[in-house]
Amino acid sequence: MAIISGVFLLLLIGVVIAMFSTWNGGGIFWYVLLFTFLTGLIGLLLAIKHNERGKGIAILSLAVSLLIIGLFIATR
Numbered sequence: 001m002a003i004i005s006g007v008f009l010l011l012l013i014g015v016v017i018a019m020f021s022t023w024n025g026g027g028i029f030w031y032v033l034l035f036t037f038l039t040g041l042i043g044l045l046l047a048i049k050h051n052e053r054g055k056g057i058a059i060l061s062l063a064v065s066l067l068i069i070g071l072f073i074a075t076r
Contacts, residue, residue, distance in 0.1 A: 002043035002054030005061040008036040016068065037065040 012032045019029060040061030047055045 001039055001046050002058040002061075005036065005039035005043045006057040008032060008039055009057075009061045009064055012036045012064070012068070033065055033068060036061050037069075040065060 012029075015029050015032050040058045043054060043058035044062065047053065047058060
């Protein structure tokens with residue numbers, strides 16, 4: 001699940017870059033952001049529960065998701 005979270009993190013970064021260019025990807029942005037946050041949270045909980053690897057990717061996904069949400073709230 002942490003790997004899936006990392007994939008969604010890469011997609012999120014791509015969507016954010018695309019939003020700041022000429023393309024307006026506002027609709028997909030919120031879905032990818034939500035999936036990144038949820039899979040990061042689930043991945044972190046599963047990695048802690050089963051004492052497995054992948055905690056770093058899950059924490060990074062959570063942190064970037066929360067950072068983007070915080071920046072969005074701060075700019076509105």
